[in-house]
Amino acid sequence: METIGRALVDAIRLLRELDPELVETVALTLQVTLGALIIALVSGIPIGAAVGLARRLPGRALIVPVIYTGMGLPPVTVGLFTYLLLSNQGPLGGLGWLFTPTGMITAQTFIAFPLVVGLTMTSVQGVDPDVRTQMIALGASNRQVALTILTEARIGVTAAVVAAYGSIISEVGAVMLVGGNIEGETRVLTTAIVLETRQGNFALALALGIVLLGIAFLTNFLFHRLQVRQGGP
Amino acid sequence: MRRRVGPLLVVVLALVGCSRGSSEVGVLRLATTTSTADSGLLDAILPAFEEEYRARVDVVATGTGQAIELGEAGDADVILVHARALEDAFVAEGHGTERFDVMYNDFVIVGPEDDPASIEGVSVAADALGLIAGSQATFASRGDSSGTHTKERALWEAAGIDPDTGSGWYKSLGQGMGDTLNFANETGAYTLSDRGTYLSQQANLPNLSVLVGGMSIAENADPALLNPYGVIPVDPDKGNIDAELAEQFVEWLTSVETQSRIEKVGVDAFGQPLFYPDSEKWRNR
Numbered sequence: 001m002e003t004i005g006r007a008l009v010d011a012i013r014l015l016r017e018l019d020p021e022l023v024e025t026v027a028l029t030l031q032v033t034l035g036a037l038i039i040a041l042v043s044g045i046p047i048g049a050a051v052g053l054a055r056r057l058p059g060r061a062l063i064v065p066v067i068y069t070g071m072g073l074p075p076v077t078v079g080l081f082t083y084l085l086l087s088n089q090g091p092l093g094g095l096g097w098l099f100t101p102t103g104m105i106t107a108q109t110f111i112a113f114p115l116v117v118g119l120t121m122t123s124v125q126g127v128d129p130d131v132r133t134q135m136i137a138l139g140a141s142n143r144q145v146a147l148t149i150l151t152e153a154r155i156g157v158t159a160a161v162v163a164a165y166g167s168i169i170s171e172v173g174a175v176m177l178v179g180g181n182i183e184g185e186t187r188v189l190t191t192a193i194v195l196e197t198r199q200g201n202f203a204l205a206l207a208l209g210i211v212l213l214g215i216a217f218l219t220n221f222l223f224h225r226l227q228v229r230q231g232g233p
Numbered sequence: 234m235r236r237r238v239g240p241l242l243v244v245v246l247a248l249v250g251c252s253r254g255s256s257e258v259g260v261l262r263l264a265t266t267t268s269t270a271d272s273g274l275l276d277a278i279l280p281a282f283e284e285e286y287r288a289r290v291d292v293v294a295t296g297t298g299q300a301i302e303l304g305e306a307g308d309a310d311v312i313l314v315h316a317r318a319l320e321d322a323f324v325a326e327g328h329g330t331e332r333f334d335v336m337y338n339d340f341v342i343v344g345p346e347d348d349p350a351s352i353e354g355v356s357v358a359a360d361a362l363g364l365i366a367g368s369q370a371t372f373a374s375r376g377d378s379s380g381t382h383t384k385e386r387a388l389w390e391a392a393g394i395d396p397d398t399g400s401g402w403y404k405s406l407g408q409g410m411g412d413t414l415n416f417a418n419e420t421g422a423y424t425l426s427d428r429g430t431y432l433s434q435q436a437n438l439p440n441l442s443v444l445v446g447g448m449s450i451a452e453n454a455d456p457a458l459l460n461p462y463g464v465i466p467v468d469p470d471k472g473n474i475d476a477e478l479a480e481q482f483v484e485w486l487t488s489v490e491t492q493s494r495i496e497k498v499g500v501d502a503f504g505q506p507l508f509y510p511d512s513e514k515w516r517n518r
Contacts, residue, residue, distance in 0.1 A: 042303070071241055087419060088419055088440075096421075098419055099416065099419070099420060176408070180404075180406055180408065180412070180416050180464040181406055181407040181408050182404045182405065182407075183376060183398045183404075183405035183406075183407060184399060184405075185404070186400050187407065192370070192407075195376075195407035195408075197299070198295055198296045198298070198301070198377055199296055199299060199302075199377060199378040200296075200298045200301065200302025200378075201298075202301040223375050
């Protein structure tokens, strides 16, 4: 109980003082998370919509289970895969991305992408098929049809954004492996929490956890406002 | 309804029986550093203790900082760590009863074979660190308040250098020894490692070699690189501490028989021991 109380006091103090190390860690956390989220959304939403809307998709029986499996990938496995990809001996070693924020964004994108694809796919499939029939009858192009159906499915698509965001901002295994938790370079909130816990600084670790929770809540609050404005629940 | 009572009763009795059975075996909670667990030392010696004392040892292998914190909180019965100053403070503050010598190994500075700071052959670790800082070659620090990190800070202090993480060449990782060695291997960095962990991972570290500290502890010319381990029973007044078992463990760990077993760990795989016995009983044998 005493540790939890001290953690709350510490969290408030860190935030009030705008502790420079904390600000740096938060900024990098947001940079990596949002970077990966944007790449995953820009690539994942069109692909998810295409898979969901395709009338005849060769290999759908295989593609869909693969996407579903991707949605449940253990992040540390993704981290290991990215590590080997970016390592000196790996195929992309020449890029020099290992132990950099760019490498962390790469790993996080691999984690978020299947979530965005899978949830976009199921939400466009949930749209009333009549919408599509009517639009085609009215002479709409494939692109127009897809955009309209995505708009109809926006609540589900927002859920995809929220799920992808939540899974990567709270993720520790992949960013630890690929980023290396270097102070001032690749240390994010989750890896800082692991480090402080291992050092026995439980109060500071918990304080960082509270900050992480606060950021996640704030962002999700904004997402929800967006959803409400779009006519969601 | 009546029919279901029979099997249910059997299950309940079985559960009660199980919990009874397990409580007869003493459980020793050992908080220790990753090096003793990762090197295979504990796996090699603990079964003998468990058999002799009809007890089970629950090992929490973590950084020295957290291991000590576990002892302070009374979440461990005994701690086995390697950071002398922290150990003495632990006893002085009354968290532990007494510190006993157990064993030692040594630290080495490893680095890339092309050795940009030209430290190969330097016998004093602090001098080598001075050369690394002077040439701004990348140095990977554990940065996790572990025993190894504590030693590294002391060596920098001896060199009269206060490395700054903002300078670019000094990387504070906040990770375990294995991860830090992987980092050094990938990025061509220097790092300080305990010899045991380096030897056990050497096969996966093609770009690294020992530059300061020699090929075995006998060749290590810098006494500052010695790495002594101590065992401390946690103060029984914290409550829930199995003080008797903790004392038996210390007695057993420092006995000549266990010490000679410690000396054999690693000899088959690496041609040299990973830890050298150093208990009082061993020295006076």
